Amino acid sequence: MEKDLILTIEGKAKLYVPNPKMYTRTNGVYEPSWAPVFYNPLMTFNRDVSILSLEAALKAYGVRDAFVVDALAGTGVRAIRYCLEVSSVGKCIANDIDPKAVNLINRNVKLNSLEARVIVRNEDANTLLYKLKLKERLKITLIDIDPYGSPGPYVRSSLLAIRRGGFIGYTATDIAPLSGARWRAGGRKYDVLLTKTDTYLDTGLRVLLGYIARKAAELERYITPCISFLRGHYYRVFIKVDKGARKAEEMRLKQLGFITYCNSCGYRATFTLSEFPPKTGSLRCPTCNKQLLIIGPIWVSSIGQRDFIDKMLDLVRSRYGYLQTSKDISKLLSTLREEVNAPNTFNIVSASRAQGVNVPKRDSVIECIRAIGYSASKSHLNSTYIRTNAGWLDFIRCVRSLAKPSNVS
Ligand SMILES: C[S@@+](CC[C@H](N)C(=O)[O-])C[C@H]1O[C@@H](n2cnc3c(N)ncnc32)[C@H](O)[C@@H]1O
Known part of the structure; x- marks a missing residue:
């Protein structure tokens, strides 16, 4: 050789x-x-x-x-x-x-x-x-x-x-x-x-x-x-x-659509192509009245299939246990299966800063969102993200209710 x-x-x-x-x-x-x-x-x-x-x-x-x-x-x-x-x-x-x-x-x-x-x-x-x-x-x-x-x-x-x-x-x-x-x-x-x-x-x-x-x-x-x-x-x-x-x-x-995003307070909303432009006709932020930015067209639907990921999990825990990265794969799949169907992703840290409150624990925000009837999970993408089908306003309500006021602006 x-x-x-x-x-x-x-x-x-x-x-x-x-x-x-x-x-x-x-x-x-x-x-x-x-x-x-x-x-x-x-x-x-x-x-x-x-x-x-x-x-x-x-x-x-x-x-x-x-x-x-x-x-x-x-x-x-x-x-x-x-x-x-x-x-x-x-x-x-x-x-x-x-x-x-x-x-x-x-x-x-x-x-x-x-x-x-x-x-x-x-x-x-x-x-x-x-x-x-x-x-x-x-x-x-x-x-x-x-x-x-x-x-x-x-x-x-x-x-x-x-x-x-x-x-x-x-x-x-x-x-x-x-x-x-x-x-x-x-x-x-x-x-x-x-x-x-x-x-x-x-x-x-x-x-x-x-x-x-x-x-x-x-x-x-x-x-x-x-x-x-x-x-x-x-x-x-x-x-x-x-x-x-x-x-x-x-x-x-x-399954394709747009996100409207406020780069001042962090507000965002997701629309499919058939729902866009929003019925209100306004591209102003409903919380701070700034002009919203538009992202898209992008994929606004599920990023994976839970059944499929579960099959992969079964495989990596059985026949494919020999794979060099099997432990890391199991970890990824276990997180992914929870998050694949959520249309919205929010950042707890930047949202808390924009609201002027201390950052609450991620798990507490997830529990709070679930308690008001939505799905919520962590995301493999970043430890500051959560995935949910709740909208921005419900997410912020949870962040505010859990956090103590701070001087962070
Ligand atoms: C990132 S490497 C592939 C690595 C490989 N798939 C692996 O898993 O190790 C990209 C390869 O694409 C080849 N490549 C670049 N342009 C190409 C083209 N237009 N058609 C076919 N092969 C191309 C390069 O020679 C290179 O070997």
Whole structure:
């Protein structure tokens, strides 16, 4: 083996990957983008969740002999792992535009004796996906899009290429534009009105899902998010895609929408496209009368399915207990299952500051909201966020009733 490669094990796969010691910053941190072929051990969590997502999806929908396309494959780790670890996967394509990556994928495929099941391609991902759909007429069960930065350039081709009832996993590492921290770039890339709010990590996930849903509607397809989450420097969403103009229209009107936001007091309200503009006709904040800002169109519906997440939880606690990140995955899934259906996300710390009161305990706010008849939970996105179907005014009532006045302005 060359000195710039090491042998590693991830899940059930053996892999040659770039030797991290050769691509390390002066502070000792490995920089995967410096290596000739990209492999980031920190993304094992993402890949482990992807394995569980596909297993849960194939079980839930009774799919056999699934065909998977890993469109931006790097070392080929995903395609190889889908073949080795997901029970109903038949064949995979592992594709990368870079010949160095393709070379390494071929070696890794051989190392795992998967020559008969992993087909290696060396094309631009969009060209490949259009070809697979329009020329080769392949029925693809899962497309995995794991690019550098934004998955935006591959959204249309993947939605077109996936079979009816198939699945797509997208990774996005461009959190700053998506979330509104870099709102001009986000606005351009994802074609939305954007501003940075105190719950910007939630905005980012909804901008991403909203963009995918709008592209799907263009193609008379509609999406169901099975699981969506933030982890460290990336978002990952795993969606089911179905076809039909009527349902696509229904999705557009009822699951896409806008948030109106007051950057003075933090007030916000969520509207579906069919409810927008608000019946009051006013875009003034009802609590402080400032001009409201508009965010959207974004996804305003569930970011996952509780049944689906429960299936993943069962799997990670049983057959998939061997996954390197199984404990962390269980923790994430346990939080996610509570929060996926809540339309509103509020920040207890910034809301308390704006109200001039001390920050109450998160659990007390959650209890208070539940006591007045709404759902409420913590969020995996940030420890200062809560998820609820209560509106802003009820949330603030709870914050104020629980907090003692302070001098914080
Ligand atoms: C983030 S890496 C993929 C990492 C890999 N999926 C994993 O889990 O380790 C992105 C890969 O996309 C490849 N790539 C970049 N642009 C591409 C394109 N237009 N078509 C196909 N592959 C592309 C790069 O060569 C790189 O290997």
